[in-house]
Amino acid sequence: MNTNKINYQLLLDKELEGIRAEGRTPTLLLHSCCAPCSSYTLEYLSEYFSITVFYYNPNIYPEEEYSRRVAEQTRFISQLPAKNPIALTVGDYDPQEFYTAVKGLEQIPEGGERCFACYRLRLERTARLAEERGFEYFTTTLSISPYKNAPKLNEIASELAGIYRVKALPSDFKKREGYKRSVELSKQYGLYRQDYCGCIFSQRERNKEL
Numbered sequence: 275m276n277t278n279k280i281n282y283q284l285l286l287d288k289e290l291e292g293i294r295a296e297g298r299t300p301t302l303l304l305h306s307c308c309a310p311c312s313s314y315t316l317e318y319l320s321e322y323f324s325i326t327v328f329y330y331n332p333n334i335y336p337e338e339e340y341s342r343r344v345a346e347q348t349r350f351i352s353q354l355p356a357k358n359p360i361a362l363t364v365g366d367y368d369p370q371e372f373y374t375a376v377k378g379l380e381q382i383p384e385g386g387e388r389c390f391a392c393y394r395l396r397l398e399r400t401a402r403l404a405e406e407r408g409f410e411y412f413t414t415t416l417s418i419s420p421y422k423n424a425p426k427l428n429e430i431a432s433e434l435a436g437i438y439r440v441k442a443l444p445s446d447f448k449k450r451e452g453y454k455r456s457v458e459l460s461k462q463y464g465l466y467r468q469d470y471c472g473c474i475f476s477q478r479e480r481n482k483e484l
Contacts, residue, residue: 305412305416308468313455314452317459321357334367410441414445427445
């Protein structure tokens with residue numbers, strides 16, 4: 275199957291229609307990379323789900339940057355009005371997990387196989403935790419970024435759904451001007467918007483551009 279031709283927003287629409295028709299509020303474990311990317315995603319999905327945000331990002335460098343992003347994520351969740359409850363779980367911060375996952379891919383340009391390995395690391399931890407805690411769905415905020423590969427994210431999530439007993443919620447949150455809305459919400463809430471993805475490799479690439 276050519277995942278590049280799949281419209282993941284339409285798949286999500288169908289899933290949400292089914293949930294609405296059933297009149298229920300399923301549970302969702304939402305991996306979040308940062309508060310700005312979670313902003314529109316939470317505004318959108320909290321209409322349908324009881325959400326726990328899972329902040330698991332061992333790729334972020336340096337530790338001060340990680341702590342700043344955790345603080346912004348916490349603040350945003352506390353301030354966002356939502357129809358259904360939003361909770362937060364912060365995963366362990368062990369950068370060595372990231373370096374082990376991308377070993378041998380350090381020189382790959384941003385957006386390539388190194389990033390895909392990072393997607394898998396974070397998504398697998400999310401799917402595993404979702405199964406352990408009995409969530410019905412899992413997904414990630416990563417697809418809201420125009421710089422992230424939504425087909426690859428959904429491909430990995432679908433594969434993990436076949437391993438762990440939890441459904442992968444289709445996502446391409448940049449659709450329907452989702453990314454634009456995230457920028458608007460970031461301004462509204464005064465969120466810190468970083469200028470690099472998070473890892474030391476993306477920071478180096480960003481510094482070369484300056």
